[in-house]
Amino acid sequence: MKITLDADKCCAAGQCVLVAPEVFDQRDEDGIVVLLDAEPPAGQHDAVREAAAICPAAVIEVHE
Amino acid sequence: MTIPTAPAPAPLPVQPPTGCPFDPPAAFDALRTEQPISKISLPDGSWAWLATRYHDIRAILGDTRFSSDTTLHGYPLSGMTGGGNTQNRGFIRRDPPEHTRLRRMVTREFMVKRVEALRPEIQRITDELCDAMERDGGPVDLVEALALPVPSLVISLLLGVPYDDHEVFQRLTGTLLSRTVADEEREAARIELRDYLDRLVTAKEAAPGDDILGRLITEQQQTGEITHDEVAAFAALLLIAGHETTANMIGLSALTLMRDPESAERLRRDPGLIRGAVEELLRFHSIIRNGPRRVATTDIEIDGHLIRAGEGVVAAVPSANRDEAVFPDADRLDITRPNAQHHVAFGYGIHQCLGQALARVELQVVLATLLRRFPAMRPAVPVDEIPFRTDMAIYGCHALPVTW
Numbered sequence: 001m002k003i004t005l006d007a008d009k010c011c012a013a014g015q016c017v018l019v020a021p022e023v024f025d026q027r028d029e030d031g032i033v034v035l036l037d038a039e040p041p042a043g044q045h046d047a048v049r050e051a052a053a054i055c056p057a058a059v060i061e062v063h064e
Numbered sequence: 065m066t067i068p069t070a071p072a073p074a075p076l077p078v079q080p081p082t083g084c085p086f087d088p089p090a091a092f093d094a095l096r097t098e099q100p101i102s103k104i105s106l107p108d109g110s111w112a113w114l115a116t117r118y119h120d121i122r123a124i125l126g127d128t129r130f131s132s133d134t135t136l137h138g139y140p141l142s143g144m145t146g147g148g149n150t151q152n153r154g155f156i157r158r159d160p161p162e163h164t165r166l167r168r169m170v171t172r173e174f175m176v177k178r179v180e181a182l183r184p185e186i187q188r189i190t191d192e193l194c195d196a197m198e199r200d201g202g203p204v205d206l207v208e209a210l211a212l213p214v215p216s217l218v219i220s221l222l223l224g225v226p227y228d229d230h231e232v233f234q235r236l237t238g239t240l241l242s243r244t245v246a247d248e249e250r251e252a253a254r255i256e257l258r259d260y261l262d263r264l265v266t267a268k269e270a271a272p273g274d275d276i277l278g279r280l281i282t283e284q285q286q287t288g289e290i291t292h293d294e295v296a297a298f299a300a301l302l303l304i305a306g307h308e309t310t311a312n313m314i315g316l317s318a319l320t321l322m323r324d325p326e327s328a329e330r331l332r333r334d335p336g337l338i339r340g341a342v343e344e345l346l347r348f349h350s351i352i353r354n355g356p357r358r359v360a361t362t363d364i365e366i367d368g369h370l371i372r373a374g375e376g377v378v379a380a381v382p383s384a385n386r387d388e389a390v391f392p393d394a395d396r397l398d399i400t401r402p403n404a405q406h407h408v409a410f411g412y413g414i415h416q417c418l419g420q421a422l423a424r425v426e427l428q429v430v431l432a433t434l435l436r437r438f439p440a441m442r443p444a445v446p447v448d449e450i451p452f453r454t455d456m457a458i459y460g461c462h463a464l465p466v467t468w
Binding site: 009011012013014015017018025026029030031032053054057058 | 167175177406
């Protein structure tokens with residue numbers, strides 16, 4: 001799995017951080033998404049798919 | 065030859081089914097299957113599209129060609145919360161790039177780690193209010209004793225608004241969000257709130273504190289990014305959004321768990337379930353009963369249905385969250401529902417609730433504390449005597465008498 005982000009679209013809702021905190025974080029200055037692990041281990045894949053599904057601004061793209 | 069005129073469409077359904085105060089208006093069930101994009105009449109005599117299916121509502125709210133600008137021709141005004149046409153309307157009534165610029169001035173204040181750091185303070189506030197309830201004994205109005213003070217205290221603290229003013233902003237917010245007050249009364253409340261916030265921001269300008277309004281003044285207003293009136297618009301938006309919504313979710317959720325001892329017992333046995341339970345309660349109650357609303361800026365097809373430029377759309381969030389296509393057995397509260405967090409109770413798209421992390425933590429803390437400290441809490445009146453807020457844009461209970 002490989003993750004790419006379109007952070008310009010991010011509205012800092014923070015849902016990805018709630019669902020997959022080991023993969024996503026928020027920038028201190030404005031809460032915009034930060035990718036902690038662009039190729040997360042298998043144990044994180046379900047959480048990452050869930051984060052992509054509920055992201056309100058469709059920022060997270062998952063390539064499998 | 066006369067051209068038959070179509071009957072005028074009905075207004076937005078708002079009444080819950082008789083005897084089922086926790087369910088959205090029954091009309092939504094039929095609309096989702098038979099007419100997922102239908103027409104409703106608006107208070108000003110015009111009409112708008114009403115979307116009732118989950119996927120259509122996500123498609124509409126996720127598409128910025130549907131505008132949130134209340135000043136655009138065709139925007140489906142609810143006839144409430146006056147001031148929609150003012151120049152200094154809050155960022156929720158604007159589109160990118162202005163929306164993005166303004167929202168990002170406050171996004172960091174509500175990000176997950178900042179809110180998590182507040183959890184002990186939210187717990188302390190909750191504990192103190194619960195101590196007072198224990199001391200005074202039942203019956204009490206849970207709305208007045210806990211559901212309203214927790215979010216009011218928290219947002220006052222974050223914004224830097226004196227909590228002593230809470231009676232003022234709670235009363236004015238109540239008037240602004242009511243469906244039933246006269247236009248003149250609503251306009252008077254709007255002016256009184258504007259004047260109150262104007263004085264508040266002026267006082268903060270003289271002595272900006274270490275709080276959201278203080279930071280907006282020192283970092284954005286003093287650098288010329290925003291004006292005094294725009295700081296006041298932020299204050300109005302965050303203050304209103306920050307207490308009414310969470311307060312009503314607390315009241316409704318507490319009542320739901322009193323009436324569902326099995327779920328309450330599961331949560332007491334396994335407090336780790338509270339996060340998922342809060343998502344399910346958000347889905348189940350969907351307290352925003354008036355929108356969100358948008359106007360199409362170009363012709364857009366939604367699920368084979370053409371919405372023309374200049375036509376308004378009302379997204380029925382309570383209907384989306386009961387859509388069987390996404391949430392099987394949708395009318396049942398299931399605190400371990402696997403996809404509960406897919407709800408659109410906070411909206412969807414770039415306008416999705418800015419304060420959602422805060423709302424979640426407040427709900428988790430308050431509900432877990434109530435379950436732990438008041439395991440025998442129950443309504444002090446029959447449920448059909450509880451005054452539900454069918455007259456408000458935000459659903460809930462006006463009062464919730466409980467005892468234990």
